[in-house]
Amino acid sequence: MSELLGVAVLGAGHMGADHVRRLDRVVNGARVAAVADPDAERAKDAVGGIDGVAVHTDVEAALDAPGVEAVLIASPGEAHEETLLAAFARGLPVLCEKPMVPDSAGALRVVEAEARLGRRLAQVGFMRRYDAEYRRLKSLLDGGRLGRPLMLHCVHRNVSSPPHFTSAMLVTSSVSHEIDAARWLLGRELTAVTVLRPRPSAGAPDGLLDPQFVLFETEGGALVDVEIFVNCGFGYEVRCEAVCEAGSARIGDAHTMVVTAAGGAREEVAQDYLVRFADAYDREVQSWVDATRRGRVTGPGTWDGYAAAAVAEAGVRALETGARTPIALAPRPAPPDLS
Numbered sequence: 001m002s003e004l005l006g007v008a009v010l011g012a013g014h015m016g017a018d019h020v021r022r023l024d025r026v027v028n029g030a031r032v033a034a035v036a037d038p039d040a041e042r043a044k045d046a047v048g049g050i051d052g053v054a055v056h057t058d059v060e061a062a063l064d065a066p067g068v069e070a071v072l073i074a075s076p077g078e079a080h081e082e083t084l085l086a087a088f089a090r091g092l093p094v095l096c097e098k099p100m101v102p103d104s105a106g107a108l109r110v111v112e113a114e115a116r117l118g119r120r121l122a123q124v125g126f127m128r129r130y131d132a133e134y135r136r137l138k139s140l141l142d143g144g145r146l147g148r149p150l151m152l153h154c155v156h157r158n159v160s161s162p163p164h165f166t167s168a169m170l171v172t173s174s175v176s177h178e179i180d181a182a183r184w185l186l187g188r189e190l191t192a193v194t195v196l197r198p199r200p201s202a203g204a205p206d207g208l209l210d211p212q213f214v215l216f217e218t219e220g221g222a223l224v225d226v227e228i229f230v231n232c233g234f235g236y237e238v239r240c241e242a243v244c245e246a247g248s249a250r251i252g253d254a255h256t257m258v259v260t261a262a263g264g265a266r267e268e269v270a271q272d273y274l275v276r277f278a279d280a281y282d283r284e285v286q287s288w289v290d291a292t293r294r295g296r297v298t299g300p301g302t303w304d305g306y307a308a309a310a311v312a313e314a315g316v317r318a319l320e321t322g323a324r325t326p327i328a329l330a331p332r333p334a335p336p337d338l339s
């Protein structure tokens with residue numbers, strides 16, 4: 001391995017461009033070796049003035065570019081399966097943005113392909129596991145001081161959704177974060193899901209079922225509710241309150257800045273995930289680079305990516321039918337070396 005880990009960033013849109021910047025300017029021990037995007041202008045814009053970066057419109061060419069030792073996938077979810085398998089075929093370690101693969105059958109193929117290799121190669125981009133507030137909540141719950149968790153109340157709001165966003169994507173793209181966070185915080189699988197649809201907001205595009213109220217049941221009987229509202233218009237808000245037998249704990253209220261002027265006080269509210277979770281993305285990518293340079297893979301893995309896809313798929317059925325929908329996970333293949 002070279003002194004600086006050579007990373008190919010695949011997909012140079014909103015997230016990809018931010019990861020290029022992060023690898024170049026924030027993270028230690030890595031460099032951007034190649035960027036690929038079918039839109040060549042986007043790839044060039046993302047690279048900006050960084051020296052020595054190969055720019056491609058073809059993913060495979062980027063994977064084979066000189067100096068590429070690891071891969072960060074930031075293309076749309078539908079492209080992830082093919083790209084993950086191409087990286088596995090070359091033995092390249094991967095950090096793959098969520099959703100790992102949007103459909104559960106494809107996600108399971110990725111789990112099985114990695115299991116056949118007999119070692120972990122992929123980390124999935126569930127960055128909330130690297131957020132300071134989520135980590136404090138996880139240690140508190142694991143420490144047991146508050147007793148057993150009974151309920152998680154979650155709020156997830158975006159200012160607006162991108163034009164391609166569908167009603168199903170509120171679950172598959174947005175609530176996928178709460179699905180992973182709940183599995184991680186509680187250490188339990190989710191077993192059933194019900195989705196209620198309040199009347200759509202006038203601020204949502206025509207036909208988009210926004211907001212939605214999602215209720216998960218878990219192994220062991222805890223409940224997780226999620227308000228997902230992706231065109232709230234006023235801010236990017238992510239909160240989670242754990243209610244336990246001997247107390248409760250809430251995260252997500254942290255103030256950015258309070259400005260007092262002209263007889264009033266105004267608190268700033270983050271407008272998007274790149275601001276709210278900036279530190280979490282930095283920590284996630286640094287941790288991936290550090291582990292990769294040690295020849296290891298840590299953090300959420302392909303099974304977590306598969307479980308999130310299977311739960312989200314049941315959620316979409318629940319949204320369409322209005323019925324409580326049980327969640328069935330496939331048998332887990334013998335996990336690869338978890339070191």
Ligand SMILES: NC(=O)C1=CN([C@@H]2O[C@H](COP(=O)(O)OP(=O)(O)OC[C@H]3O[C@@H](n4cnc5c(N)ncnc54)[C@H](O)[C@@H]3O)[C@@H](O)[C@H]2O)C=CC1
Nearest residue numbers: 010011012013014015016037039074075077079097098099
């Ligand atoms: N962790 C998080 O909080 C977030 C994660 N994401 C995830 O990041 C990924 C990318 O999302 P955005 O950057 O918002 O999308 P975007 O639409 O801004 O960018 C996607 C880019 O990928 C390119 N692309 C399309 N097919 C490709 C392929 N086969 N190979 C390489 N590039 C390809 C497109 O031309 C585009 O430039 C998605 O999986 C999304 O779910 C997005 C937002 C936040």
Ligand SMILES: O=C1[C@@H](O)[C@H](O)[C@@H](O)[C@H](O)[C@H]1O
Nearest residue numbers: 098158173174175177230273
């Ligand atoms: O992952 C993300 C987006 O893809 C998703 O669409 C948003 O709802 C989330 O807040 C963001 O973190």
